[in-house]
Amino acid sequence: MQDAHKLGLAAYKNNDFEYSITLFSQAIEQNRQRAQSYHARAKSYENLGRVKDALKDVAVVVKLMPDSYEGYFLAGRLYAQAGKLEKGKQLLEQAKIKLEQMPSQGDQVAVRIKAVDRELDAVNDQIKFERFCPFTTLPTELFLEIISHLLHSHHSPSSTSTLCFPHRQPNGGSPTPVRNPLLVASAVNKQWRRTIENASWLWSNLMLDGGNPSRAREKARFWAGRAVGGAVNPLPRFVGKGGSKTGWRQPIKTKEEDIGGGNGITSLAITQVANFNVQGFSELLSELTMLDAFPSLQSISISWVEASSIKSSVLPKPQSVSTQIHQHQLTNLFIFLRDHAHSLRTLELHSPLHLKLNFSLPRFTHTFSSLRSLSLHAASGTKRVTDVFLLPSSLNPYSGEEDWPTLPLESLTLVGPIWRLIFEDGTFASPSLSAEDCGKLREIDLGPTSPCMTWELFGLEGLRKVKVLRHGDQPTLKDPEVGNWREQVQELALVDSPALGRRLLNLFVDLTNDLGIVPGGFFPNLTIVNLQSAILTSSHLSLFSEISTPHLISLNLAGTSPVTGLSARLPQFSPTLHTLDLSNTRWLDREDLVGLRSLAPGVRRIDVSFCGTGMGSWVMELLKRVDEANGEKFRELMLLGTDGISVEQVKWIAARVEGKNGFRHSFPELM
Numbered sequence: 001m002q003d004a005h006k007l008g009l010a011a012y013k014n015n016d017f018e019y020s021i022t023l024f025s026q027a028i029e030q031n032r033q034r035a036q037s038y039h040a041r042a043k044s045y046e047n048l049g050r051v052k053d054a055l056k057d058v059a060v061v062v063k064l065m066p067d068s069y070e071g072y073f074l075a076g077r078l079y080a081q082a083g084k085l086e087k088g089k090q091l092l093e094q095a096k097i098k099l100e101q102m103p104s105q106g107d108q109v110a111v112r113i114k115a116v117d118r119e120l121d122a123v124n125d126q127i128k129f130e131r132f133c134p135f136t137t138l139p140t141e142l143f144l145e146i147i148s149h150l151l152h153s154h155h156s157p158s159s160t161s162t163l164c165f166p167h168r169q170p171n172g173g174s175p176t177p178v179r180n181p182l183l184v185a186s187a188v189n190k191q192w193r194r195t196i197e198n199a200s201w202l203w204s205n206l207m208l209d210g211g212n213p214s215r216a217r218e219k220a221r222f223w224a225g226r227a228v229g230g231a232v233n234p235l236p237r238f239v240g241k242g243g244s245k246t247g248w249r250q251p252i253k254t255k256e257e258d259i260g261g262g263n264g265i266t267s268l269a270i271t272q273v274a275n276f277n278v279q280g281f282s283e284l285l286s287e288l289t290m291l292d293a294f295p296s297l298q299s300i301s302i303s304w305v306e307a308s309s310i311k312s313s314v315l316p317k318p319q320s321v322s323t324q325i326h327q328h329q330l331t332n333l334f335i336f337l338r339d340h341a342h343s344l345r346t347l348e349l350h351s352p353l354h355l356k357l358n359f360s361l362p363r364f365t366h367t368f369s370s371l372r373s374l375s376l377h378a379a380s381g382t383k384r385v386t387d388v389f390l391l392p393s394s395l396n397p398y399s400g401e402e403d404w405p406t407l408p409l410e411s412l413t414l415v416g417p418i419w420r421l422i423f424e425d426g427t428f429a430s431p432s433l434s435a436e437d438c439g440k441l442r443e444i445d446l447g448p449t450s451p452c453m454t455w456e457l458f459g460l461e462g463l464r465k466v467k468v469l470r471h472g473d474q475p476t477l478k479d480p481e482v483g484n485w486r487e488q489v490q491e492l493a494l495v496d497s498p499a500l501g502r503r504l505l506n507l508f509v510d511l512t513n514d515l516g517i518v519p520g521g522f523f524p525n526l527t528i529v530n531l532q533s534a535i536l537t538s539s540h541l542s543l544f545s546e547i548s549t550p551h552l553i554s555l556n557l558a559g560t561s562p563v564t565g566l567s568a569r570l571p572q573f574s575p576t577l578h579t580l581d582l583s584n585t586r587w588l589d590r591e592d593l594v595g596l597r598s599l600a601p602g603v604r605r606i607d608v609s610f611c612g613t614g615m616g617s618w619v620m621e622l623l624k625r626v627d628e629a630n631g632e633k634f635r636e637l638m639l640l641g642t643d644g645i646s647v648e649q650v651k652w653i654a655a656r657v658e659g660k661n662g663f664r665h666s667f668p669e670l671m
Helices: 004-013 017-030 035-047 051-064 069-081 085-100 108-132 140-155 181-186 190-198 213-228 278-290 323-338 361-367 455-459 498-515 538-542 590-594 615-628 647-654
Strands: 205-209 267-271 299-303 346-350 354-357 373-377 387-390 411-415 443-446 465-469 491-495 528-530 554-556 579-581 605-607 636-639 663-665
Touching: 004 017, 004 035, 017 035, 035 051, 035 069, 051 069, 069 085, 069 108, 085 108, 140 181, 140 190, 181 190, 205 213, 213 278, 278 323, 323 387, 491 498, 498 538, 590 615, 615 636, 615 647, 636 647, 647 663
Parallel strands: 205 267, 267 299, 299 346, 346 373, 354 387, 373 411, 411 443, 443 465, 465 491, 491 528, 528 554, 554 579, 579 605, 605 636, 636 663
Antiparallel strands: none
8 A cells, every 4th residue: 555645745745635535535544643744734734825724733833742843833824814813923933943953963953943033023024013104094985996907907908917928018018917905915914815805895806827727716706706605615835924934824804894795706707728628727717617607707917928938029839829729718708798798898819829800890789789898919920830710609699680770789890810700601791890880989909900801990089099000001902080089089999000001191191281270279189199110201300399299198109211312300298298208210310319308308218219319319318418407317218239338427427317227228338
């Protein structure tokens, strides 16, 4: 017979704590005097957050091995996790005494004493915090409002928590996972933990990370219990400040303590779905359904992108995603989604493969009739990857198209999906969207799609955000009525789309010539403009002058170039312009840069990286003028890839930029 204790240790090392508990229990049945089995089972309980069970086992360890430090050490840690800090401190001190009484065993005793000291330091810090921190006396309503604001930032699209959704990352940067504020704040002290546990409405956003698929179902059960205000399975402990292990207890809640909510989970995100096998993902969706914690699911975001592959906005290697598994997962996902079609308002899918949809967008919103925001990201048609399909069978049945209402969508993102209508006789057609179909749209974010079914959207009335990425022009199609949205648009991005961008900008220039000077500005509400890699003229740039765009805050001209044979000069910008990106632009005139503080008096962040030799000396001239005028320092200055300046000059420039991290350059010896 194999030793159950050894098998339990192997399961523990594989993080299979449930199974290790079973094996350690068998070992205890075989020998009830074996303290090591009780100790190992207590640690397994600790990893599952079952602190009470762990304390029962560790009490036996202390009884069986009264001269050993191990029982006292683990007990002290567990009591600290349970919020009984003074008791935990006493036990940790006893553990240290036991160690100091042990005969010398080389460095082992010293290492163990240091581990106990780290735990004691963490507990003492916690005791001081609870005694003296003013946050512990905050009114409950104000405390929860603060946590709510932190959560809003955590779940926002620009947050680094949007792991595995590379298109959300600014400048194609690699995302960094950030701990959920609920978990961090809950680990601060007992009072905070109980308050947060009982505020069910704070737990309405669930994010499941496919980077650890074996724990996804457990986290779903935990989160669902919090969101509906019922009993839960606790989360495992995690390493907190000072190296202490902080765990979770079952909430003990009275009617007076119930801060309310209990409305369930309204937002669900699942990342790195490619790491789930077919059965695992199917079981997860089944678990989510059985939890009955989604009475009104409003938002869902699903990504098959693997975090380890994210280096930039480029999709990961396609061979890392199994086409067959991806197809099964996609099919199972839509079976799950159909149950929530009545309440779903936001849907986002991100696939590294070709996503082919064999139905039209109105057919899609016929099923998801409450949908207000749809975002589909997939590999572009030029990528050499395989296909996955969304078939009409994934949607609800319908009787005909005659009575379909206008699309409910207010925001539409289409980057890469391939649309084809396939009929019963085997023929197919390319769907298109008309302005009449999409009268409610206010935000469009369009990339390469096949076919180009979205051309008429560029003429919609009332658009507030217009963003295109690597979108081709359609020279055979008539010019869109861009004047329909110039007054309302707040954000304009024409990125890596030189032909289309030039055409739209030319239309705006023609319109300014027709209208003349417009009171309030040609773009009265435009604040953010991104023309990365555009082909520009001075007339194009004048569209964003102080007269035409009086409220401009950010302008990105990175990688732009002038039209052949024509010059491009910066106009007089509004004082509201705060951020200007001129990186990789070789057309920049010395006079424009040196006089930038006059052309853009409000600019505090500027990027002139990789603009060629001599840029350093131009920047120095600019900063000298700022010094002479006693002007405000720049908060951020990027001067990467620029040669022709000395280390001393770089130091001089750095002294005229606020903060240590505000100046970026290519001199490693100064970094």
